[in-house]
Amino acid sequence: MSDPGAAPNIPAPPGQQDNTYIIDPQYALIFTYTWVSVAAAAVLYRSPKLYRRFRNAWKRDGIHGWGLYEDLSPSPVEEEKESLMNGAAIKRTDSVRWVSVSPPVRLLRAVEAVFRNAFGWEVKYVRLSVGQLFLLVGFVLTLLLCLTQNSELLLNSNRAGFMVLSLIPPVFLLSTKNSFLAFLLSIGYEKLNFLHRWAGRMMFVLACVHGGLWINNRVINGQASLLLTEDKERRGIATISVLFLIVLTSIRPIRIFAWQFFFASHVSLYVAWFVCLNYHTPYAVPWIFPALAFYGWDIAVRMLRFRIKDANLLPVDDQMTLVHIPDASGGWRGGQHVRLRIFAGTQAFQAHPLTIINSPAPRSDKARTQGMLLGARVNGDWTLALNRLGKTRAWVMLDGPYGGVNMSPKERVLLIAGGCGVTFTLGVLDELITGVENGDRRLREIEWVWYIRSYDCVGWFVAQLQSLALRAHAMPFLDLRVRIFLTCPCGDPPEMLASIPDCVVNTDKPKIEDLLAPMLDFEVEDGEGRRPAMGGGVGVAACGPETLVRHAQNAVAAISPARAARCGGVEVHAERFNL
Secondary structure (H helix, E strand, O other), X not given: OOOOOOOOOOOOOOOOOOOHHHHHHHHHHHHHHHHHHHHHHHHHHHHHHHHHHHXXXXXXXXXXXXXXXXXXXXXXXXOOOHHHHOOOOOOOOOHHHHOOOOHHHHHHHHHHHHHHHHHOOEEOOOXXXXXXXXXXXXXXXXXXXXXXXXXXOXXXXXXXXXXXXXHHHHHHHOOOOOOHHHHHHOOOHHHHHHHHHHHHHXXXXXXXXXXXXXXXXXXXXXXXXXXXXXXXXXXXHHHHHHHXXXXXXXXXXXXHHOHHHHHHHHHHHHHHHHHHHHHHOHHHHHHHXXXXXXXXXXXXXXXHHOEEEEEEEEEOOOOEEEEEEOOOOEOOOOOOEEEEEEOOHHHHHOOEEEEEOOOOOOOOOOOOOOOEEEEEEOOXXXXXXXXXXXXXXXEEEEEEEEOOOOOOOOOEEEEEEEHHHHHHHHHHHHHHHHHHHOOOOOOOEEEEEEEEOOHHHHOOOHHHHHHHHHHHHOOOOOEEXXXXXXXXXXXXXXXXXXXXXXXXEXXXXXXXXXXXXXXXXXXXXXXXEEEEOOOOOEEEEEEEOHHHXXXXXXXXXOOOHHHHHHOOOEEEEEEEOOO
8 A cells, every 4th residue: 555645734724824823812811801891891880789798797797797697695685665655766768868969970870771771671581671682792792702713713713712721710700699799799690690600601612613614624634643643632622522511401491400410520521621721731720720710719718608507397287388597697698698508308408599598697686587498498309308398307418608689778668579489589578678777868669569379478587577667667668568469369378468557359360560660669758748859869679480580671671861860760679490
């Protein structure tokens, strides 16, 4: 057999034969500088909320504010609250205070309202708001510009490989529960998770561009055999294959119906991917270290915040289980969530997020629930097994808290829940009422709305709702209106429901726009009668199915900028059930 001769050389892009490993890393750094600059600008914009979060945490928990804690000090003497109940402890603020708002403040509110109108709308099938889409498009365009500038990918696709490396740090930064970025932005980690998913998908696309073009070059130059014999090529194919498995096992149906499989495969596969990547190219090392630092920080913080406590399991019926942790005294806010692992049977191998229904109660206040209260709706094997354990006591491990509402103080708040999203709005309601009891001079009206299936479901939390309503009703300067809308008036109304002040139950299903509209009109009464006035702000918090939350966001986005500025600004917080 004749000698075929030496294999032909693959030409590099003109002018870059010797500089591809110098020029391409520079564009990876340009992309990194760009997203870091955008993140820094966002942190600067959100710095007032971060300051307010620190201040409130310090006032409430002091040095214990970094995690859950148990108060082991002697039980304090019962505090006298008559001054609070008759209004002497809190001076009511009239709306006339907002009439004299300066023009710059009005202009700022109008600008914020314009941006909220433009970017607050949520697209139905994409499950992202216009603002999130805008951020995502900017992210992708920056990647494409860095990929294509001064690059001839068809001849040398190394640029795509370096862009894959540049995506490693943000992918990990956006994925961890104790992310630096989420902390500095003062938002929950779940609010950034959509960027983590899309950055991972872009990483896979760029890896396919890099690998596919190199394979094409080998084939058209008659070097296809090198794909199976050369170490670098084989390791590159292995790297892309592992990355494909990561993307495949991360699709939404798997996250929803096989979360444990998704989590286990995600962790094991990215470790395998790092190994393959390091064998494939030595240029990966500087990009992997930041990712390992982000993940290591997350693990370290979670280890410090883990708590093992006794818990009382209290099944309300065959659809709802309350979990009471009496030995948790503080370190959380109502509406946040913790990841719960219960040491009972096979449940010990799984941890699930559950929302905190109440805010921390002073030990002197015996009328309130002491400790932490969680709600678990039966929806899957784990919650079903939890419900079937019956009324018992067990050890649990708590990881958190995470998330929660971090709005600026408002004069009016609208809380909207659908189904078991009520656990979130009950926690936020408790937090708001506690704030008023502790001296909040802004909040004066709360509209609490619950869309629920039947009276049987109302019975899950009627005791907690009654307690909160009575506390609010005892303060004449705070108006709480409870609205429960039943899908089907099945079953008998709970006995305690009739004792809830200003509570209306009916079978209508009003639009969220109709619930929000009356809260946007502020008036002041003077010698000339009642006239429109500047408001102290309106807050909207919604939790429940995607449709409900989307309607709430779009209802706020539909408010005209002039009206939003006149009422002091409208802020919305959305919690979803989806993954």
